[in-house]
Amino acid sequence: MTSTTNSPENSRRTFAIISHPDAGKTTLTEKLLLTGGAIHLAGEVKARGAARRARSDWMKIEQQRGISVTSSVMTFEREGPDGETVTFNLLDTPGHEDFSEDTYRTLTAVDSAIMVIDAAKGIEPQTRKLFEVCRLRNVPIITFVNKVDREGRDPFETLDEVADMLALDVSPQTWPIGMGGEFEGVLDFATGHVARPEGGSKEFLGTFDEDPAIPERFAEQAELAQIGYPEFDAEAYRNGDLTPVYFGSALKNFGVIKLIEAIAEHAPPPRPQPAGEELIEPAHDEVTGFIFKVQANMDPNHRDRIAFMRQVSGTFKRGMKLTPSGLGKPIAIHSPILFFAQDREIADTAQAGDIIGIPNHGTLRVGDTLSEKDAIRFTGLPNFAPEILRRVQLRDPTKTKQLRKALDDLSEEGVIQVFYPELGAQHIVGVVGQLQLEVLVSRLSAEYKVEAGLEAAPFATARWVSGDEAALDEFERFNRANLARDRDGDLVFMAKSPWDVGYQEEKNPKLKFSATKER
Ligand code: G4P
Numbered sequence: 001m002t003s004t005t006n007s008p009e010n011s012r013r014t015f016a017i018i019s020h021p022d023a024g025k026t027t028l029t030e031k032l033l034l035t036g037g038a039i040h041l042a043g044e045v046k047a048r049g050a051a052r053r054a055r056s057d058w059m060k061i062e063q064q065r066g067i068s069v070t071s072s073v074m075t076f077e078r079e080g081p082d083g084e085t086v087t088f089n090l091l092d093t094p095g096h097e098d099f100s101e102d103t104y105r106t107l108t109a110v111d112s113a114i115m116v117i118d119a120a121k122g123i124e125p126q127t128r129k130l131f132e133v134c135r136l137r138n139v140p141i142i143t144f145v146n147k148v149d150r151e152g153r154d155p156f157e158t159l160d161e162v163a164d165m166l167a168l169d170v171s172p173q174t175w176p177i178g179m180g181g182e183f184e185g186v187l188d189f190a191t192g193h194v195a196r197p198e199g200g201s202k203e204f205l206g207t208f209d210e211d212p213a214i215p216e217r218f219a220e221q222a223e224l225a226q227i228g229y230p231e232f233d234a235e236a237y238r239n240g241d242l243t244p245v246y247f248g249s250a251l252k253n254f255g256v257i258k259l260i261e262a263i264a265e266h267a268p269p270p271r272p273q274p275a276g277e278e279l280i281e282p283a284h285d286e287v288t289g290f291i292f293k294v295q296a297n298m299d300p301n302h303r304d305r306i307a308f309m310r311q312v313s314g315t316f317k318r319g320m321k322l323t324p325s326g327l328g329k330p331i332a333i334h335s336p337i338l339f340f341a342q343d344r345e346i347a348d349t350a351q352a353g354d355i356i357g358i359p360n361h362g363t364l365r366v367g368d369t370l371s372e373k374d375a376i377r378f379t380g381l382p383n384f385a386p387e388i389l390r391r392v393q394l395r396d397p398t399k400t401k402q403l404r405k406a407l408d409d410l411s412e413e414g415v416i417q418v419f420y421p422e423l424g425a426q427h428i429v430g431v432v433g434q435l436q437l438e439v440l441v442s443r444l445s446a447e448y449k450v451e452a453g454l455e456a457a458p459f460a461t462a463r464w465v466s467g468d469e470a471a472l473d474e475f476e477r478f479n480r481a482n483l484a485r486d487r488d489g490d491l492v493f494m495a496k497s498p499w500d501v502g503y504q505e506e507k508n509p510k511l512k513f514s515a516t517k518e519r
Contacts, residue, residue: 008315009282010269012353014089016106018131019116020124024146028116028250032090033076035260073308073355080264088263089355093130102293102414104432105366107133108381109292109310109355112267114259115143119152119179119247122161131166134240140268141243143170144259149249151180159229159245169242171232173262174255175222176247177214184214186247186254189226195254238268270353273312275369275376280312282352287314287322288371289356290378291364294413305413306337306357307364312378316350323374326365330374333358366414385462385515386417386430389494390437390454393426399450403427406448411487416440419462419484419492422476428457428484428494459494463501463513466491471510479504490517 019025073091080086091110093103107113113134117123123131134141145158152158155176163170177184177194185196194214214222236242244262248255272279273290280288289309318338321330337357338350350356358364369378394403407427411418416437417430431437437454444450459482465475476483476491484492493513495501505513 008351011085012087012089012270012351013112013263013267014091014110014270014310014353014355015112015114015263015267016091016093016110017114017116018093018107018127018134018141020118020121020127023116023118023121023127024250025116028114028144028146028256029074029090029092031250031253031256032088032260033074035076035078035257073357075354078260078264081261086264087354088260089353091355103130104133105292105381105414107137107139109290109308110139111269111271111353112140112142112263114263115141115243116250117143117145117158117162119145119147119155119158119176120150122153122158123165128165138240140238140240141168142237142259142262142267143243143245144250144255145176145245145247146250148176148179148186148247149183149252149254155179155247156225159225162243162245166243168240169230169233169236170245171230171242172225172245172247173232174246174248174258175225177218177222184218186258187214187222188258189222232266234266237266270312270351273378274380275378278376280376280378282313284313286372286376287316287320288312288369288376288378289316289322290370290381291324291366291368292381294364294366305360305362305364307360307368309356309358309370311350311352311354311356313352314372316354316356318348320372322370322372324364325369325371325374325377327363327368328374331360331363335359362409362412365412385464387432387461388434388437389419389428389430389457389459389462391426391428391457393453393455395451395453402448402450403444403452406444406450408487409448410440410443415443417462418487419494420486421484421494422480428459429454430462457494458496460497461495461501461515463493463495463515464490464517465493465511465513467508467511471508475504475508475511486517 017025017028073089075087075089077085077087091106093106107130115127115131117127131141143162145155148155159170159172162168173189175187175189177187185194187194230242232244233242237244244266246255246259246262248259250256270282272281289311291307292310293308295306295308316336318336319332319334321332323330333356336350337359338354367381369376392403392407394400404427407416407418407429410416419428419430421428429440431440441452441454444452462484464486465472472491479493482494484494486492493504495504501513
């Protein structure tokens with residue numbers, strides 16, 4: 001097959017991997033990059049370099065825990081089903097068990113996801129949570145059941161669990177021939193080929209062993225699996241009603257190529273993005289995009305920030321002027337970090353679906369739209385209601401101003417959300433994962449020289465309140481002790497319990513209590 005050109009709008013597959021820690025995301029990522037020849041680890045290389053230079057406490061947390069608090073973008077290319085070149089943008093999500101908002105936001109910037117499940121363990125709660133975010137955002141999912149080379153649960157059990165817990169149709173595309181000590185390889189239903197660990201088929205499926213001879217009992221099981229579940233249906237998959245399931249082993253490189261082929265063939269290309277009533281298509285003749293992540297202070301000596309823009313439409317050219325919605329005037333993008341290039345240094349263009357890193361000094365905020373004509377505002381990029389709320393306790397009362405600045409900065413960056421209560425002086429911070437709190441305290445100290453502690457707040461969650469003006473006034477009058485303003489001055493109801501939210505919702509039918517806020 002010779003390589004042909006793909007239309008720019010069709011050539012990208014921008015996706016994330018969601019999984020529980022230890023399911024094998026890192027191993028799978030490595031193997032995916034290897035299959036794509038052109039390995040490009042821009043974000044990671046950058047983060048490592050920065051960690052060497054800047055030993056901030058924040059980076060220390062990462063090092064100590066051996067986790068990556070920050071996400072990165074990895075890009076590789078491969079020939080697609082019709083010989084065209086497909087560019088894959090893999091957005092890494094922090095794999096720690098405390099998922100931060102960062103993870104959720106990364107999911108706003110992808111068009112599809114791979115859910116990795118450990119064959120022995122099944123779906124764990126955090127994976128389910130991420131799955132629900134994907135569903136909320138209409139991000140379709142391909143399932144990879146990993147570690148079939150090890151002793152695992154009955155694969156039928158895993159399939160049924162996915163179907164039940166996630167209320168999805170499951171459609172197995174490959175099947176493990178035995179597991180653990182009996183593992184013989186992976187059968188591809190489409191071709192009947194078997195990838196075997198030995199016998200000359202070191203690589204995965206498709207390339208090798210056409211001998212379908214497998215022990216009787218495994219053959220029967222495989223047949224049952226093939227007829228017992230719905231066939232793959234591209235539309236149902238893209239609607240989020242069905243997930244194709246691939247069994248394999250990231251470590252042994254079984255089933256990985258099949259997985260990447262599935263993404264090339266079935267995963268959606270860059271999708272249109274809502275902007276109010278309008279939908280901006282990738283072919284729209286103007287460069288547009290939105291900021292889904294800001295990574296700041298990679299080097300504390302220079303308050304540098306990289307804003308990550310998901311490109312929605314047009315052909316970006318280096319040096320181009322784009323207007324950020326939060327700024328109102330154009331900025332020239334001279335040194336974009338274009339992750340898709342094979343050579344990370346500088347590339348000159350980017351397409352819809354690509355991620356561009358834009359160095360800036362605080363002008364770009366998460367949720368900003370960037371565009372050439374400044375006429376579009378993307379919608380649907382939510383803030384998530386925090387699940388952990390803490391009061392910030394300043395050790396040195398003369399640092400009030402610095403604290404406010406720091407909290408504003410860090411909330412802008414998306415590390416935390418900040419709420420200023422209508423009554424009382426103590427600021428409240430909200431996060432969706434415990435780890436964010438640790439990051440907050442160490443960054444306050446390292447970068448802002450503010451020593452602060454966190455104490456329990458009498459609230460369990462928060463809801464953005466909006467609606468009828470008179471009803472809102474009345475609500476405010478009666479609930480002042482439970483009200484706060486967020487960084488943008490929007491009204492937030494601080495609830496003592498989920499029950500409290502339900503109670504107020506019932507009592508105030510003209511008001512909307514929202515768990516997400518559009519940025
Ligand atoms: P994560 O990023 O999702 O946290 O998982 P990671 O890839 O780090 O994998 C977690 C552990 O599972 C690693 O072992 C890894 O080698 C192992 N693993 C990943 N895929 C497979 C697989 O297909 N089969 C088997 N048998 N093991 C797999 P570890 O002992 O924690 O680390 P290491 O000593 O291998 O570095």
